[in-house]
Amino acid sequence: MYFSLISAALVLVSGDFVSAQSATASGAVGASSTSPYLPQTSPAYLSNITKPSGVVDSYNFGPYNTSATLSHEPLNLKNYPKPWGKPDPKHPEVQAAMKTINWDKVPKAPTRKGKSNGDLITDNYDEDKDPYCWWSDTNCVKPKVSYLPEDIYMCPNVGDWGLTYDDGPFNPNHEKGPLNDDKWAEPQLYNWLAEHGNQKATLFYIGSNVVTFPEAAKRGLNHGHYLCSHTWSHPQMTTMSNEEAVAEFYWTLKAIKEATGVTVKCWRPPYGDVDDRIRSIAWQMGMRTVLWNLDTNDWDMPGDGGGDLAPSKVDGYFQGWIDKQKAGKYKTGHILLEHELNNSTVSMTEKWLPKLQQVFNVVPALACQNITHPYWEEQFVYPTEAHNTTKSHNSNSSQSQVSASGAASSVHAASIQPSAQASAQPSSQASENVDAGKNNNNAAAQGSDVKNLDSDSSDAGSLVMPTMLTLGAAAFASMAIVN
Numbered sequence: 001m002y003f004s005l006i007s008a009a010l011v012l013v014s015g016d017f018v019s020a021q022s023a024t025a026s027g028a029v030g031a032s033s034t035s036p037y038l039p040q041t042s043p044a045y046l047s048n049i050t051k052p053s054g055v056v057d058s059y060n061f062g063p064y065n066t067s068a069t070l071s072h073e074p075l076n077l078k079n080y081p082k083p084w085g086k087p088d089p090k091h092p093e094v095q096a097a098m099k100t101i102n103w104d105k106v107p108k109a110p111t112r113k114g115k116s117n118g119d120l121i122t123d124n125y126d127e128d129k130d131p132y133c134w135w136s137d138t139n140c141v142k143p144k145v146s147y148l149p150e151d152i153y154m155c156p157n158v159g160d161w162g163l164t165y166d167d168g169p170f171n172p173n174h175e176k177g178p179l180n181d182d183k184w185a186e187p188q189l190y191n192w193l194a195e196h197g198n199q200k201a202t203l204f205y206i207g208s209n210v211v212t213f214p215e216a217a218k219r220g221l222n223h224g225h226y227l228c229s230h231t232w233s234h235p236q237m238t239t240m241s242n243e244e245a246v247a248e249f250y251w252t253l254k255a256i257k258e259a260t261g262v263t264v265k266c267w268r269p270p271y272g273d274v275d276d277r278i279r280s281i282a283w284q285m286g287m288r289t290v291l292w293n294l295d296t297n298d299w300d301m302p303g304d305g306g307g308d309l310a311p312s313k314v315d316g317y318f319q320g321w322i323d324k325q326k327a328g329k330y331k332t333g334h335i336l337l338e339h340e341l342n343n344s345t346v347s348m349t350e351k352w353l354p355k356l357q358q359v360f361n362v363v364p365a366l367a368c369q370n371i372t373h374p375y376w377e378e379q380f381v382y383p384t385e386a387h388n389t390t391k392s393h394n395s396n397s398s399q400s401q402v403s404a405s406g407a408a409s410s411v412h413a414a415s416i417q418p419s420a421q422a423s424a425q426p427s428s429q430a431s432e433n434v435d436a437g438k439n440n441n442n443a444a445a446q447g448s449d450v451k452n453l454d455s456d457s458s459d460a461g462s463l464v465m466p467t468m469l470t471l472g473a474a475a476f477a478s479m480a481i482v483n
């Protein structure tokens with residue numbers, strides 16, 4: 001069955017592309033079928049992975065299981081590199097993935113080097129010409145390579161607040177330090193989001209965290225979040241050779257696929273470190289690059305794997321963003337960078353999200369870009385905002401119940417192709433408050449090893465019925481398209 005689904009996804013590539021083009025007919029991308037963008041390539045090498053149990057087959061509108069415990073049974077770790085280790089680029093599966101890439105299309109950008117303190121060496125890079133659109137040096141989000149779309153880094157509509165959490169799924173570490181982080185590990189955040197307005201987010205998963213805690217990844221999918229990749233071991237990707245980059249991507253794609261049954265079409269570079277070489281490899285492995293334009297710096301607060309940033313500073317960021325929104329000073333929406341990393345980051349989101357929900361339209365980062373198909377398994381159709389849809393999409397907003405299958409047949413397939421509105425935005429937007437996210441370089445600090453793996457009670461528990469989809473009435477309007 002899975003082989004056929006993947007085959008279908010492959011066939012749909014071109015159709016999806018045409019659909020996206022027609023959706024952006026008035027925008028910068030152009031309406032003709034001769035767009036410079038190549039479609040992403042579905043990673044066919046994952047077609048032999050068996051569908052896991054306990055996951056939904058399509059977008060889940062609820063009810064949601066919010067039991068407080070999850071099994072800590074890992075995937076079969078013999079089939080993967082050592083978690084948090086550097087994957088062997090010569091592994092046959094990596095080499096097979098290498099063969100699927102057209103290397104003539106990959107820019108010959110140098111493999112970058114880091115300093116002893118972990119900072120990237122940018123001294124000899126031509127920042128004015130920025131030939132490889134190296135975000136770490138210039139905050140570039142518009143690739144110089146003609147077939148690559150602009151990175152997704154913001155929400156086009158003023159008032160939209162694109163929610164993202166990196167570095168998950170948050171594994172318990174069983175090291176009973178002073179913060180006792182275990183109770184903050186998943187499913188704490190996912191349950192909390194479900195219980196606070198059925199809030200959805202875009203989750204950027206580290207492959208190493210998925211293989212050691214696949215049940216948490218399942219819950220992320222089952223709760224209707226968007227799943228994306230955040231590499232296997234969280235390196236600065238421009239310091240990886242081509243083979244090493246493919247290995248980081250490949251094992252993470254495989255881990256998410258084996259844990260949840262989906263093949264993701266999006267990824268976020270750790271520390272934002274990406275250039276056109278890495279973008280083009282990701283794109284040819286089926287993924288579009290996603291960044292941010294507001295950074296909480298939450299990872300740097302004291303906590304397991306954290307730093308020494310005073311939480312009051314982060315409080316100040318949030319209050320400042322709220323004040324600015326209330327004052328009408330924003331010209332676009334935002335994509336926010338947060339982490340599901342430790343007690344501190346999760347409790348910070350629990351403190352501020354209810355306040356944000358009162359001021360912003362809080363949505364998953366990809367929803368504000370009208371991306372309905374975040375996976376190569378096309379039966380997953382996610383609800384999006386109505387903002388970017390045609391008037392007819394708003395004609396039946398009184399519809400209160402939409403089944404997953406109904407949504408699948410009616411929602412316009414925007415896929416993950418570039419949005420005209422996003423393309424029209426100036427790249428300078430990406431530089432707002434991103435300095436903190438630049439060259440964070442705490443790769444070693446982020447995400448601790450899982451030392452022990454318990455198993456505990458089953459995933460049977462309380463269920464949360466969605467009273468209103470977090471995307472709100474706009475989402476229902478979008479779903480209620482009359483064909």
Ligand SMILES: [Zn+2]
Nearest residue numbers: 166167270271
């Ligand atoms: Zn990260």
